[in-house]
Amino acid sequence: MTFELLPLSAAFRPGRTPAVEVRGLPGPGTLRVLHLGEHVAEHPVAADGVVELGELPPGGYGVELAGARTALEVLPDGARRLRYGFVTDYRPGRDPSPVADNVRRLHLTDVQFYDWAYRHADLLGGGEDYTDALDQPISLATVRALIEAVHGAGAAALGYAAVYGVGNAEWPDWEHAALLKPTGDPYSLGDFLRLVDPGDPGWSSHFTADLRTSVERVGFDGFHLDQYGYPKHAVRPDGTAVSVEDSFAAVIDAARAELPESRLVFNNVNDFPTWRTGHTAQDAVYIEVWPPHTTLGHLASVVREARRAGGDKPVAIAAYQHIYSEPGVGAASADLATAFTMATLYSHGASHLLCGEADRILVDPYYVRNHVTEPSTAALLKRWYDFLVEHIELLHAPELADMTGALAGPYNDDCDVSYADGTPVTETPVPGAVWRRVLGSGDRLVVHLVNLAGQDDAEWDAPRKPVREPVGGTLRFRRPGPYLPRVRHADPDRAGVLLYLPVTADGDHAVVELPAPHVWQLLLIDLHTPAPSGTPTEPRAPSTSTDIT
Numbered sequence: 158m159t160f161e162l163l164p165l166s167a168a169f170r171p172g173r174t175p176a177v178e179v180r181g182l183p184g185p186g187t188l189r190v191l192h193l194g195e196h197v198a199e200h201p202v203a204a205d206g207v208v209e210l211g212e213l214p215p216g217g218y219g220v221e222l223a224g225a226r227t228a229l230e231v232l233p234d235g236a237r238r239l240r241y242g243f244v245t246d247y248r249p250g251r252d253p254s255p256v257a258d259n260v261r262r263l264h265l266t267d268v269q270f271y272d273w274a275y276r277h278a279d280l281l282g283g284g285e286d287y288t289d290a291l292d293q294p295i296s297l298a299t300v301r302a303l304i305e306a307v308h309g310a311g312a313a314a315l316g317y318a319a320v321y322g323v324g325n326a327e328w329p330d331w332e333h334a335a336l337l338k339p340t341g342d343p344y345s346l347g348d349f350l351r352l353v354d355p356g357d358p359g360w361s362s363h364f365t366a367d368l369r370t371s372v373e374r375v376g377f378d379g380f381h382l383d384q385y386g387y388p389k390h391a392v393r394p395d396g397t398a399v400s401v402e403d404s405f406a407a408v409i410d411a412a413r414a415e416l417p418e419s420r421l422v423f424n425n426v427n428d429f430p431t432w433r434t435g436h437t438a439q440d441a442v443y444i445e446v447w448p449p450h451t452t453l454g455h456l457a458s459v460v461r462e463a464r465r466a467g468g469d470k471p472v473a474i475a476a477y478q479h480i481y482s483e484p485g486v487g488a489a490s491a492d493l494a495t496a497f498t499m500a501t502l503y504s505h506g507a508s509h510l511l512c513g514e515a516d517r518i519l520v521d522p523y524y525v526r527n528h529v530t531e532p533s534t535a536a537l538l539k540r541w542y543d544f545l546v547e548h549i550e551l552l553h554a555p556e557l558a559d560m561t562g563a564l565a566g567p568y569n570d571d572c573d574v575s576y577a578d579g580t581p582v583t584e585t586p587v588p589g590a591v592w593r594r595v596l597g598s599g600d601r602l603v604v605h606l607v608n609l610a611g612q613d614d615a616e617w618d619a620p621r622k623p624v625r626e627p628v629g630g631t632l633r634f635r636r637p638g639p640y641l642p643r644v645r646h647a648d649p650d651r652a653g654v655l656l657y658l659p660v661t662a663d664g665d666h667a668v669v670e671l672p673a674p675h676v677w678q679l680l681l682i683d684l685h686t687p688a689p690s691g692t693p694t695e696p697r698a699p700s701t702s703t704d705i706t
Contacts, residue, residue, distance in 0.1 A: 162188075162220055162227040163261045165207060166311030168238060169231045175210040177220050177227060184223070191219040193550065193681070194645055194655025217549035219654050226653060228546040230264065239422070239441040239471040240542075242268045242312070242513025244303055245524045249286065249296040253306035255515030260310035263512050263542040267313045267420065269381045271524040273300050277322035277350060278331065280367045281374060290324055290349055293525060297375060304376045313378040313420050316371055320364065320382050320408050320423075321355040322346060334360050336391040336399060344388050352385075354393055356404030364408065365415035372419060379420030379440070382409065386426030386447070402430035406437050413438040424475075428459055435466025442467035443510075445475040445522070452615045453501045453586040453607070460505040469555055472507040475519070479618055481528045482520045486620050488531040493621030493676065495534070496650070497607070499541050500677035501586070501617065504594065504605040506553050508545070512538055544649035551603050551681060557596040564595045564602075570635065572602060572682070574671070577629025586615040591627060591674065604632070604680035630671030632680060633663070640687040641667055650675045660688045 158181035165176040177188070182205050190198040190210055200208055202222060210220075215233035219226060232238065242265035244256055260268060275283030276290055285297045304314040323331045334357040335343040344352040353360050368380055384405065391399050409423050421439040425431040427447045435442050442463040450459060456476065463472045476498050480491045495511070502509045511518050517527040518534065530538070545552060561584055564571040572595050574582055581590040592607040609615060611625030636642065641662060645655040651672075658669045671678070 160223070160225055161262075162222060162225045163258065164220075164227055164229040164264065165261070166229075167240070167260055167264050167266050168311060169213075169229060171232070171234050175213050175218070175229055175231055176207050177210070177229065178207050179205050179222065181205065182223070186223040188220065188222040191221070191547075191654060192216055193548070194647070194657075217547045219543070219547040221654075226543060227262075228264065228543040230546050230549055237440060237469065237471050238266045239443070239473045240264055240266045240508045240545075241422075241443070241473045241475075241510040243271050243510065243519065243524055244268055244307075244514055245271045245517075245527065246514065247273055247293075247295045247297075247299045247303070249294070249299060251296075251299045251302070253299075253303045256303060256513070257306040257310040259513065259515050260307060260312050262539060264546045265310075265312055265513060267315055267422070268307045268513055269315050269317060269422075269510075270300065270303070270377070271317045271381075273316055273375075274318065274371075276324045276327065277319050278324060278327040278363075280316075280318065280371050291523075291525075301376055308378075314376070315379045315381045315420060315422060316368075316375065316377040318364070318368060318371075318380045318382060319350075320384055320405065321352045321360075322350040322385075323353055324350060331360060333394060335394055336388055336401070337394065338388075338391070344391065346385055352388075354391075354399050354404055355384075355401075356399070356407040357393075361408050361411045365411050368412060368419075369415050372416065377419075379416070379422070380412065381443075382412065382421060382423040382439075384424055384426055386429060386445075389429065402433040405430060406433050409434060409437045409439055422473075425463075428462070431463055431466050435463065435470070436468065439470075441471045441473055443473045443475070451617070453497060453592075453609075453617050454615060456498065456501045456617055457505050457586070460502060460507040464506060464555075471553070473510055474502055474507050475510040476502070476617060477519045477521060478511065478528075479520050480620060481518065481534075483620070488533050490620040490622075492534055492537050493624065494616075494618060496537060496541065496676045497609075497621065498617045499545075500605075500607050503541075503545050503552055504607065504677065504679075506555075506557075512542075540653060541649045544647070544653055547654070548647065548679065551679065554598065556598040557603060558598065559594060560597040560602075561593070561595045564597070565593065572604070572632075572634035574604065574606060574630060574632050576627040577631070578627055580610050580627035588612045588614050600637075600683065600685040602634070602680075602682040602684065604682070606674045606678040606680070608674040608676055608678070624675055626673035626675060628673055630673065632658075632669040632671055632682075633666050634682060635665055636662070636667050637684045643683040643686045643688045644669050645681045646672065647679045647681070648672075648675055649677060655681060657688075 160181040274280040334353040583590040641660040
């Protein structure tokens with residue numbers, strides 16, 4: 158058995174004791190719990206099993222034992238998260254336990270049940286066993302078993318449902334509500350779906366009733382409400398002009414009215430129409446990106462606008478890493494592309510829909526055409542998803558404002574980074590440079606360094622060259638008082654935990670020599686917390702230990 162630590166739940170809500178499962182322990186050891194790089198508890202462990210960690214305040218935590226690591230999040234009351242995953246395989250007799258393990262391993266709060274239904278306009282018309290619209294075998298017993306497994310792992314199960322797709326068999330009942338092209342033909346997807354006005358009252362009533370029945374008969378916690386990105390405007394057979402963004406908002410509101418307790422996530426394909434749907438009564442802002450959103454800068458811009466539109470809603474981006482399926486591209490190059498994508502999304506306060514099935518990632522909008530992960534990819538994802546959760550307070554805090562323009566550069570001279578080898582430092586993602594952003598809230602500054610020094614472009618879904626690590630990095634920032642503030646750094650591909658850095662004075666400024674960044678380096682400056690004397694370079698131990706009973 159492989160030695161592994163797994164949190165008992167994807168996240169721990171109020172009232173549930175945080176705990177981890179130890180599997181394959183090589184020998185007795187001490188399990189340590191860390192919060193933002195500081196040890197907060199220790200527990201002796203002598204055998205496999207569940208280790209309860211006691212009461213922990215809300216926040217992200219790292220957990221380590223004998224060289225193995227995991228993370229966990231304790232949620233405050235009313236917290237909203239969306240670390241999104243997927244499943245696609247509902248064959249009779251399927252074992253759901255590997256999916257449950259992966260939900261826990263990657264801390265996925267919600268799982269999209271893609272193409273589980275009988276037909277797009279008749280979700281449950283196939284009985285208990287059927288083939289879907291594209292001839293995939295479905296057993297509702299397997300769907301229910303997967304839902305139960307996802308629930309056991311602490312996540313929500315969201316059924317896929319397209320808000321306006323109607324198959325050929327059902328079309329005669331709905332062609333009066335068609336969305337028509339200027340030629341008079343209905344808009345369609347391939348040769349098996351035609352599109353109706355999602356705001357049509359009759360369709361909306363049918364669609365939301367189907368959702369309600371699916372909750373009652375199958376057990377979903379909510380729905381992933383899908384669209385295909387077109388049309389934006391159309392007419393109906395009676396000549397009525399339709400603004401589809403208004404119809405999307407109407408069908409979301411109708412679904413919420415029908416399912417007041419359910420989780421709802423609408424797909425804003427290529428950012429359409431996030432500005433309209435972001436503030437509707439759904440639980441997240443979710444965007445599936447396509448060209449022209451091809452660069453890391455585009456991803457950053459999409460997330461910024463999504464956070465603005467959604468207020469305090471979590472943001473998730475579906476950026477399918479097609480690069481894994483490109484001929485001649487090895488896993489190492491594709492893994493780096495994924496790392497740059499995640500670095501951009503995570504550092505801007507979003508998550509990435511990529512994983513879910515036990516050993517698969519998404520490379521195509523038809524989720525059944527997924528990609529089996531190499532061991533290197535699985536290890537990358539675990540490191541980075543752990544890093545996201547362990548540092549969630551530094552990444553998703555809504556109060557952290559982008560202060561780069563106010564602090565960085567020679568005019569401001571408040572906080573910046575430079576490299577002795579001449580590597581440029583830029584405000585936007587530029588190939589050959591380190592992309593620097595400075596965020597702040599109160600007495601805390603968070604500096605993100607995304608290292609594009611060795612790259613020829615800033616595409617997010619393109620082969621990556623090996624990382625070139627700049628040398629001679631220096632952080633220089635203005636001291637708020639006579640003392641030297643505390644500075645720490647973390648990197649998902651290195652230790653994965655915040656480590657102290659020595660700080661020296663240079664007049665009114667503090668200066669820190671930086672380790673070379675790999676793909677993404679995070680710096681944490683606590684301006685009003687003095688650096689301890691004899692600054693440690695490892696996480697500090699707690700003053701007391703807590704034994705397990």
